[in-house]
Amino acid sequence: MPRITREQVLYTARLARLRLTDDEARAMTRHLEAILDYAAQLETVDTEGVEPMSHVMALETPLRSDAPQAGLSADDALANAPGSDGTHFLVPKILDSETQA
Amino acid sequence: MNASERYEVVIGLEVHVQLRTQSKLFSTAKVGFGDAPNHNVNELCLALPGALPVLNAHAVELAVRAGLATHCRINTHSVFARKNYFYPDLPKGYQISQYEQPLCSAGWLDVIAAEGEAAQRIGITRIHMEEDAGKSLHEGRAGSAVDLNRSGVPLIEVVFEPDLRSARQAVACLRTLREILRYMGVSDGDMEKGQFRCDANVSLRRHGESALGTRREIKNLNSFRFAAAAIEQEVAAQAEILDAGGAVVQATLGYDVDKGRCFVMRSKENADDYRYFPDPDLLPLKLTQQRIEAIRATLPELPEQRRARFEQDLGLRADDARVLTASRTLADWFEVAALAHGAPQTVAKWVLRDVLGALRERDRDASALALQPEHFAKLLALQDAGRITAKGVRQLLPELLFEGGDPETLLRARGLEAVSDSAELEALVTRVLDENTAVQKSYAAGDTRALNFLMGKVMRETRGRADPQRVRALLLGKLER
Numbered sequence: 200m201p202r203i204t205r206e207q208v209l210y211t212a213r214l215a216r217l218r219l220t221d222d223e224a225r226a227m228t229r230h231l232e233a234i235l236d237y238a239a240q241l242e243t244v245d246t247e248g249v250e251p252m253s254h255v256m257a258l259e260t261p262l263r264s265d266a267p268q269a270g271l272s273a274d275d276a277l278a279n280a281p282g283s284d285g286t287h288f289l290v291p292k293i294l295d296s297e298t299q300a
Numbered sequence: 301m302n303a304s305e306r307y308e309v310v311i312g313l314e315v316h317v318q319l320r321t322q323s324k325l326f327s328t329a330k331v332g333f334g335d336a337p338n339h340n341v342n343e344l345c346l347a348l349p350g351a352l353p354v355l356n357a358h359a360v361e362l363a364v365r366a367g368l369a370t371h372c373r374i375n376t377h378s379v380f381a382r383k384n385y386f387y388p389d390l391p392k393g394y395q396i397s398q399y400e401q402p403l404c405s406a407g408w409l410d411v412i413a414a415e416g417e418a419a420q421r422i423g424i425t426r427i428h429m430e431e432d433a434g435k436s437l438h439e440g441r442a443g444s445a446v447d448l449n450r451s452g453v454p455l456i457e458v459v460f461e462p463d464l465r466s467a468r469q470a471v472a473c474l475r476t477l478r479e480i481l482r483y484m485g486v487s488d489g490d491m492e493k494g495q496f497r498c499d500a501n502v503s504l505r506r507h508g509e510s511a512l513g514t515r516r517e518i519k520n521l522n523s524f525r526f527a528a529a530a531i532e533q534e535v536a537a538q539a540e541i542l543d544a545g546g547a548v549v550q551a552t553l554g555y556d557v558d559k560g561r562c563f564v565m566r567s568k569e570n571a572d573d574y575r576y577f578p579d580p581d582l583l584p585l586k587l588t589q590q591r592i593e594a595i596r597a598t599l600p601e602l603p604e605q606r607r608a609r610f611e612q613d614l615g616l617r618a619d620d621a622r623v624l625t626a627s628r629t630l631a632d633w634f635e636v637a638a639l640a641h642g643a644p645q646t647v648a649k650w651v652l653r654d655v656l657g658a659l660r661e662r663d664r665d666a667s668a669l670a671l672q673p674e675h676f677a678k679l680l681a682l683q684d685a686g687r688i689t690a691k692g693v694r695q696l697l698p699e700l701l702f703e704g705g706d707p708e709t710l711l712r713a714r715g716l717e718a719v720s721d722s723a724e725l726e727a728l729v730t731r732v733l734d735e736n737t738a739v740q741k742s743y744a745a746g747d748t749r750a751l752n753f754l755m756g757k758v759m760r761e762t763r764g765r766a767d768p769q770r771v772r773a774l775l776l777g778k779l780e781r
Contacts, residue, residue, distance in 0.1 A: 272339075
């Protein structure tokens with residue numbers, strides 16, 4: 200039983216908006232299979248009674264005060280935009296079937 | 301027989317509430333409304349490479365307040381997670397939210413659907429913190445325009461248990477939540493500015509059934525009226541499907557305000573798959589029990605508690621107490637005036653009728669009141685002392701309420717000082733009678749309208765500054781002699 204199927208790879212690629220050729224899908228499946236095999240070594244560790252860890256550092260998040268500071272000017276913000284009307288970023292039309300708001 | 305008699309309606313709400321902060325959730329960019337597009341942005345809002353999030357302490361405090369005010373457990377350890385999806389208003393390609401370990405869990409709200417009905421306890425599954433996305437404007441051109449001012453604005457999402465059983469109850473629940481969060485200073489809750497937005501999950505089942513029916517979710521309801529209309533319409537639509545022997549297919553709906561109908565945005569075939577995982581850029585949020593208790597100690601009185609106090613301590617009627625506590629600003633204003641005046645029921649009567657009337661006329665809320673509540677109390681005290689008539693109070697009120705000032709000064713300036721001097725009033729009554737001997741005769745002949753005529757004369761002479769009751773008594777005294 201493979202750890203990952205070609206269908207799962209294609210589904211994941213679709214979520215990432217990647218279009219894979221047949222060859223790429225085959226190679227990707229093989230690579231992901233190897234990665235999952237490698238990670239599977241962790242399954243041999245006894246984690247009974249161990250809290251799930253969300254971060255490798257046993258620290259807590261620092262906080263900052265709610266003080267606004269000047270950010271980028273609209274001109275700077277839009278400087279790298281592929282499309283702009285001077286005040287907004289312009290993007291291609293969003294197809295409804297593709298939306299995931 | 302309508303749908304809700306044939307089926308049990310089950311509604312669950314998810315409400316996004318904008319926290320009242322000055323800067324964004326994870327960056328120092330300004331939070332503003334109506335600013336020029338892409339002006340309140342920095343490297344983080346734009347997802348420029350290398351920009352890292354740092355959590356806003358005040359946003360955390362407001363979210364904790366929201367949890368405490370809704371009887372939630374506040375988790376001392378919570379985790380930020382990435383919710384991954386692609387949309388042009390989300391430059392990072394993910395939204396920072398909380399998933400498996402939210403800040404608040406397992407709370408409730410008591411909701412009264414209509415005056416006189418018993419309160420229903422509505423469960424809250426969780427409240428988590430998250431950042432807002434930007435705004436895409438679709439203006440009929442080939443593409444969309446994106447404004448990232450809203451990108452990163454702090455929100456909480458309040459997720460309710462599917463405990464609601466009607467559109468009316470759902471709207472009452474939304475109103476109650478908004479009222480509490482506004483009282484607590486958590487949010488301004490301005491729906492027109494998108495600060496309070498709701499998604500409603502609706503399903504139907506046969507009465508007595510315990511399993512939930514298939515639900516459809518109506519997204520982005522941004523007014524109470526639309527929420528009620530959309531839910532009612534969806535209940536009717538699902539009942540129609542079930543009546544015809546069909547099955548409801550899980551879907552996400554939008555509500556078309558112009559057509560007054562829900563429409564399918566996407567169906568189950570392309571259901572959401574957000575691939576949540578803990579955000580490696582953010583460490584867990586830890587709160588000490590001490591910190592939580594310190595925040596609890598700063599919570600103001602809840603509207604429900606205040607209502608009860610107004611009824612018990614100030615002797616107000618339940619309905620009146622409800623109206624007066626509908627906003628914290630109004631309740632504060634009323635309470636100061638009532639205490640300064642000393643007769644809360646009198647003050648309540650004036651506020652309910654005349655102050656609220658004036659606000660309604662101008663389509664304003666209590667925050668527009670420029671008059672100090674102590675000065676309002678003084679104005680009513682002047683009336684109690686007979687120095688101004690009720691009519692005079694009403695004449696002064698609009699100006700006083702919206703411009704403020706000392707009522708005594710204004711009352712003198714306007715010449716509205718009541719004619720309270722008995723000798724002055726008596727002389728006036730005598731003069732009017734002397735000038736109208738014919739009318740006196742018709743009164744003596746049994747024409748009661750004559751009294752009203754004479755009353756009118758006297759009142760005109762005083763330009764309405766005399767107490768009508770006293771004028772009437774004086775006239776009668778002389779006429780009957």
